[in-house]
Amino acid sequence: MKESVLLIDHVYKYFGGVKANEDISFSVKEGSIVGLIGPNGSGKTTLFNSIVGTHPIDKGSIKFYNKEVSTLPVPVIAKLGFLRTFQQTRIYGKLNCIQNMLISAKPTNDNIFAIFSNIPKELNKKAENLLDFVGLFQKRNLRAGDLSFGQQKLLELAMALMNEPKMLLLDEPTAGINPTLINGIIERLIKVNKEFGITLLVIEHNMRVIMNLAQEIFCLAHGNLIANGVPDQIKNDQRVIDAYLGVQ
């Protein structure tokens, strides 16, 4: 049995009276691809934010490689090798793609010498390779803000890979991307998982994508974890169907 990378244990998060996450518990095994689905407003992104430390949780514990991370600030968690991408792309719009990549390289400890240090030359090569991997090599000298939304999503994926994370949380990697490109992204994500050994936790609304991608899926509704299992189980689970389509 493989070690579990991420262990979420009875996590609660309230916004005033809104129960965003209630009693969520699950674990993610090393090297797996796990899906997180649920209707809009079911607390998926909130859970992501809790995991990476954007906001504190009200109760429970989140462990990354057996290290409690629920009380750590965002950059510290990121330095542990635990990254997320955003639903709305977040890239450095006025910098070109190469610069976007360089700045995303595994961070130094940011002391005064690191602040005024050179950016290692060999990173350039790596940045170009990764940009080529997501199909953006030709546009590497353009400003990231001038790229299309889909391309920005790909750039964000490449930036995350540049950081060499142990685990990657992807918030809707295929939203707003054309169907042909989606196949490319699925392919690449599987490659990322297999070849680079990065554990993936993916929020996705596109069922075709998540069913093809994930080995295990968790479904949230109204802040509660209502079902989990392999894709085929989830597909036929009455509670999941009810949550998406409404109870008849």
Add this chain to the structure above:
Amino acid sequence: MNKKILFYSVILLFGLIAPFLFPAFKLQMSILWILIVLSLTWDVQGGQMGYNTFGNILFFGLGMYLCSSIHIGIFFPLSEWTASGGEKTFLHTPKQFFQGFFIGLILSGLIPAIVAALIGYGILGLRGHYFAICTLGLGIAAGEIAGGIELIGAGQGMTSPPWPKGIGDTELRSEFFYFLSFILMIFTFLFLRWAYTKRFGLVLNAIRDNEDKAEAMGIYTMRYKITGWVVSAFFVGIAGGLMGNMIGYIEPVETAFAGRTFGVFMVLMAILGGKGTLWGPVIGAAAFHIFKEGFWTFFLGWQYVALGALIVIVVVFFPEGIMGWLREKYPEKFGEVIDEDDRKAQVELK
């Protein structure tokens, strides 16, 4: 490459011989060098980092007061100097003058840098408009506080030590300050040029474009923000110290913490030239100084109206400044090209 060296040498040469070619403009050109320092350092926050600060004037005034106070305080009782109008009672010997001045100048760089680190730790967590408003308050508060301290002349202000007797005339004095300002400008420019090629520059830009993302990628942005402000405060402080000595008289609100003039000018110059670029603030400061002096000469009485009109024109037609406008027009000159060559790379991590 050679073109670049030639370009820099021409500027250097111009700076060196200008005071002898145009002796009448010596003071104006010294002020221009100071203005370039102000706009370059403002651009570290306002342009490269995307934090619009109105607080850099705080370090300017602080440096001004510090330099003169130390310059005087080392040799004479400061309170008696300010009470008596200074130069009538005490006189620096040339040796005292230069010793005191250089110690004052160094400290007027170091102390504002420390102050910037302390204040920055407190307020650089604020973002956007909140940061701007907060720093605006800093400058105003500093002026009011300085106006209440008797030791440095309170609202009346203080005189900085006059040029010592027995070593040359006022021409030598203005040449001395001219070259000091020129050296400061060159040094500031070279330092920032160097720093922007390092990790420092790239992270500042990342903070400007998306600070949350930078944090999510594991960068301790706060350290870069504080470092940036410390760098600015250091150079602005020295510029203030120089300026105070150059004009010879320090008044809390009009010259030292002059938010209404220098505080606004430094923002305008950087925006006019193009914020977030290395050369933008330099070009902006030069253009602005020429415009400003022109307005004061030809539209006296209406100078602020003309200046206001200039601001409106800049904001409406050149929101990205001169450099930004050039970049919009000729993106390929700035390296924004689509590479048509395809390639297949072997990607490996670890």
